[in-house]
Amino acid sequence: MSISPQNANEKGLPQTGVSLLRDVSLPAAVIHEAALLHNLAWMQRFVDAHHARLAPHGKTTMAPALFQRQLEAGAWGVTLATAVQCRAAFNHGIKRLLLANQLIGAANMTIVAELIEAGAEFYCVVDSVANAQALGRFFEERGLVLKVLIELGVPGGRCGCRTQEQVFELARAVNGASALRLAGLEGYEGVVHGNDPARRIRDYARQLVTTAQALYQDRLIEADDPIITASGSAWYDLIAEAFDAAGLREHFTPVLRPGCYVVHDHGLYQDAQQDVLVRRPDLEEGLRPALEIFAQVQSLPEPGLAIIAMGKRDIGADRMPEPLRRYREGGRLSETLDVTGWEVTRMMDQHAFLRLPEAASDVQIGDIIAFGTSHPCLTFDKWRRVCLADENLNVKEVMETCF
Known part of the structure; x- marks a missing residue:
């Protein structure tokens, strides 16, 4: 899968292949197929x-x-x-x-x-x-x-x-x-x-x-x-x-x-879903988060601070995005890196300020972080194309939005 000429000016699309960790221009909006x-x-x-x-x-x-x-x-x-x-x-x-x-x-x-x-x-x-x-x-x-x-x-x-x-x-x-x-x-x-x-x-x-x-x-x-x-x-x-x-x-x-x-x-x-499951203990496992924004570490300007190439134009800001997982660019899916204690504290149009704990000594420029969202309505409307990814983080389909 590669970018088509008519989508050349759009963000978050595969460029040279289908791997989210290697071939997609980040930030990208990603829906996980299984969820x-x-x-x-x-x-x-x-x-x-x-x-x-x-x-x-x-x-x-x-x-x-x-x-x-x-x-x-x-x-x-x-x-x-x-x-x-x-x-x-x-x-x-x-x-x-x-x-x-x-x-x-x-x-x-x-x-x-x-x-x-x-x-x-x-x-x-x-x-x-x-x-x-x-x-x-x-x-x-x-x-x-x-x-x-x-x-x-x-x-x-x-x-x-x-x-x-x-x-x-x-x-x-x-x-x-x-x-x-x-x-x-x-x-x-x-x-x-x-x-x-x-x-x-x-x-x-x-x-x-x-x-x-x-x-x-x-x-x-x-x-x-x-x-x-x-x-x-x-x-x-x-x-x-x-x-x-x-x-x-x-x-x-x-x-x-x-x-x-x-x-x-x-x-x-x-x-809200946790409240539903409390009210209805007879229900099986509830809904699963399926939408994430993948973005990269852009700068490490001072100790304890990472600047992420992702902002209010890419993800909703009802609540600050939640760092979920981290990978090396071009790395393997199995090599997930730690984000314990990481916290997004502020967002600008196209940057996020991410506070790092002292233990975060292995962070590198270009690291890829998957962020969780709150209120998906306010994230979807920032994207013309959304990537559907399989369990191997390969893009299976690019979905159009019509905002």
Whole structure:
């Protein structure tokens, strides 16, 4: 594998061969195949066991090759955050799209109209009568019908109706628009905060369930195959349990939307996964971190300090990257070097400051370090190409992203 002319200006790609330790221009974003396959199968089993469907949030990776793997593993569709993201996914073969956001603006509505005309099964979210009226006018003029989900939010949270009364008022407005079809209810528990968050999220999940049931009982749901959907990547177990326990499957398709599970991380979602396993000791081994950034020691300017050729343009900085393993450039996979006590203390655009313990006496310029990430969404969007690596750290595939 070698770099193609059209990718010559992109970073993190194989140049003369496939070895991450010899042939790839670093820094590089790397997905480990074994962990990826584990995560795909693990989450699909979890969702299937709770009698739900999976529509993973594609904004995490915006990598069509990963979307296809998620669908092949059993996903029902793909969730996106913007109209442009939906178009990118559709252009790469994704036909069922869930826009977990309000669709606003004539330009964005035009994108969605073109997707529907081209055969997309499309859902979006509404949380106001004004938005519903604007959508109704636009899609009526285009001669199309748009499936919408009412968003139920929480006080102080992000978008969404704040009360069941507002949901019902909006439902009647949607029903009054000939170009709109009310297809169910949507929520997002990640904006629920405060003391005892697990209890609060269970309460919110019950509110979603009772509101959806009330909409159905009052015959305000118009679609023949309505859905109820929620779930980010931290509390998906509580949402799945609430949907499953309520027996919603008789009238709704429950859809879960975690996105970060596909590569997991070494920070925020690793902590969240440990909480899931505490709440659910019946689950087997959890998700595995699959995404790492490989970068090199660039300078050793003073004792106890290494400067790494990797910065905020290469890796998310919600938390400082975590040094995981070290290799000699061109060395062997089996010759892993110690990084005990190493700590990234500061990051600039293209440099990281790494504090070394006194025992780190064997560090050399050019050493390759694998770093763990936190919140993978904020790392993927820094890369146009991501390397898929096998157990021998050889690049098997270069995956495109569409940010």
